Structures are given as C-alpha cells and as structure tokens.
Amino acid sequence: MAGQIIIVTGTSGSGKSTACELFAKRSQDFWLLFGIDHFLAGSFPAKYGHHGPLCAQGFQAVPVDEGDPDGALRWQFGEWGTRAFAAFHEWVAAASRAECNIIIDHLMLLDPPILQDCIWRLRDLPVTLVSLKPPYEVLMERIASRKMDKKMPTAEFADDDPVKRIIERLGRLRPWFYEASYANDINDLEIDTSQHDPEAVCEQIEARLSQGPGEAFAALRERYPR
Template sequence: MPGQIIIVSGTSGSGKSTTCELFAKRSEDFWLLYGVDHFMAGTFPAKFGHHGPRARDGVYAHPLDEADPEGPLRWSFGENGHRAFAAFHEWVASASREGCNIIVDHLTMMDPPLLQDCVSRLQGLPVLFVSLKPPFEVLMERVANRQMDKKLPTAELGADDPIRRIIERLSRLRPWFYGAVYANDCYDLQIDTEAHGPEVVCDLIERRLAEGPGTAFDQLQRRFTAGTTE
C-alpha cells in the first residue's frame, strides 16, 4: 500500500513549515518530513539558487516588467531548475511507493509549472492538498518581524551589505510569490492561518484525512490534461 502524501502549500510566513514539523512531531504514525525549504537550503546548490552567480541555470529572479528593472521581481527556472524540482517530486513519489507517509511543504505555483509537474509525478498516489493562506497584509507583517529579529551582523556596510541586498531582493519578490502560489483554486483543504494557529491547523488536517482520500490532485490532473488551469 502506498503511503499517504500531504502537500502543504503557502508562501513564506504562511506557517507551512511550522505546520509540517508539528504535524509529524505530534502524530503517533510514521511520517517523513520534507519540503521546498529543506530542498532549497540543503539540497539545491546555492550557486544555482536565485542569490547565486549561476542562477540563470537554476532558479533566478528577474524583473516582472523588464521595462522596470527596479520594480517587482519574479522567479523563472533554467534547465537545472526544472530538473531539480522534477527530482524533488520524484523523491516524494518514491517515499509513498515505499509505503512511507510523507508531509511536504511546497510552493505550488503554476508559472513556473511546479504544480503541474508535481500533479503529474504523484499521479495514482494518495495526496491530500492543503493551502495555508493568511491575508497578504498579515504575511508582510510576519516576514518584516522575522527580518527585524535577525539582527543583521553586517548592517554597518550599508548598501554594499550582501545580506541587505538579499533581503531587498526578497522584498521585491513577495508580491509575485503571493499571486503565483495562490493562483490555483483547487485544494482539499484551505485554511486561514491568521484565524487558526498551528495546533488547530494540524487538527483540521487530521480531520480531513479521517474523512477519506483527497481528490484535488485528481481534479487538477484532469484540468492539466485538458490544457486548462481554470
């Protein structure tokens, strides 16, 4: 029997990593824990990430409007970026096929086509698809508070501070991330994490699992096969 997969999607600050960690910790069942944060921080080579010198071959940030180079940014993938995320999704599928339950935090955007690839590679496996979505203003406040808590050690370098440049780039990415990650409207469970804390979020996921298999990925498979995201 394949193991249960839970995909928890949301932007930075939505609570997806906290939810996945708490869910696995408090469950009496065996749950593997993985996700995009583990993947980008510990598996994906930093020099091919969007702060690295070879980002164009991996995951790179560029202006949403090329006519406004100082404006909002978005992500795009080079060849290695597409390959790496395909491997990420195959790892999740392999865990399930080996009979392991696995809970995964993810950025299930459709452009680049991460959601489409994930749905295709997990076809035929039991997937519960969960979205964590607080209001945009709440996300921005949470992320700003995180930055203030970091006490940047090189702040005296001013505009030449590499950490400051990274934070500025992330700030320009956030509006696009919010729109891209939440562009999909098909989930098994959608939760406002302004209204519900991590314990309650885990309760809601457990209750939905008890109701039976998720159907969102099957619906999305039919949509994507038909060539539509509507």
C-alpha cells in the same frame, strides 16, 4: 499500499513549515518530513539559486515587467531548476511507494509550472493538498518581524553589502510570490492561518485525512492534461 502524502502549500510566512513539523511530531503514525525549505537549503546548490552566480541555469529572480528593471521580481527557471524540482517530486513519490507517509511544505506555483509537474509525478498516489492562506497584510507583518539568521550566499555581491541586497531583492519578490502561491484554486483544504493556530491547522488536516485521500490532484490533472 502506498503511503499517504500531504502537501502543505503557501508563501513564506504562511506557517506551512511550522504546521508540517507539528503534524509529524504529534502523530502516532510514522511520517517523514520534507519540503521545499529542506530541499533548497540542503540539497539544491546555492550557486544555482536566485542569489547565486549561476542562477540563470537554476532559478533566478527576473523583472515581472521587462520595461521596469527596478520593479517587482518573479522566479524564472533554467534547465537545472526544472530538473531539480522534477527530482524533488520523484523523491516524494518514492517515499510513498516505499509505504512511508510523508508530509511536505511546498510552493505549488503554476508559473514556473511546479504544480503541473507535481500532479503528474504523484499520479496514482494518495495526496491531500492543503493551502495555508493568511491575508497579505498579516504575511507582511510576520515577515517584517523575522530576523535573517540563515547563512546567505554572498559571492554574487562581493563588492556590496550582501545582506542588504538580498533583503531588497526578497522585498521585490514578495508581491509576486503571494499572487503566484495562491493562483491555484483547487485544494482539499484552504486554511486562514491568521484565524487558526498550528494546532488547529493540524486538527483540520487530521479530520480531512480521516475522510480518505484528497481529490484535488485528480481534478488538477483534468485541468492540466499532459
């Protein structure tokens, strides 16, 4: 029997990492914990990330409007970005096929086609898709209160203030990230985390699991056939 898969999606500041960690901690069942934060921080080479010198081959931040190079940014994948996210999804599928439950935080973007890849690599497996979506204004308040305490790659900005440049770039990405993170409208659960704390989020996920595996991925495969 395949293990249950819970995918918790939402942009930075939505509470997805906190919810995943709490869910695994409070459950009496065995749950592996993984996700995009673990993947990008621990597995994906930083030099191929969007602050790195080889980002064009991995994933890079490019202008939303080519005519406005100093305006809003968006993600664009290169060859290794596409391959790496395919591997990420295969790792999740392998955990389920090994009869392990796994909960992951993710960004189920349509462009780049992260969601479309995921729904087919996890086909025939029990997946519950949960979207955490607080209002945009709440997200901006949460992000503004955060401190940059993670080690950031600085080689790309060696002749400048690297932290200042990275903060500026992330600020230009946020409007696109919010829109792109919630472009998909098919989920098994959508929760406003400005109205529900992490405990309440976990309770809602547990209640949905008690009804059986989610149905969103099957509907998404109909919408996005191969």
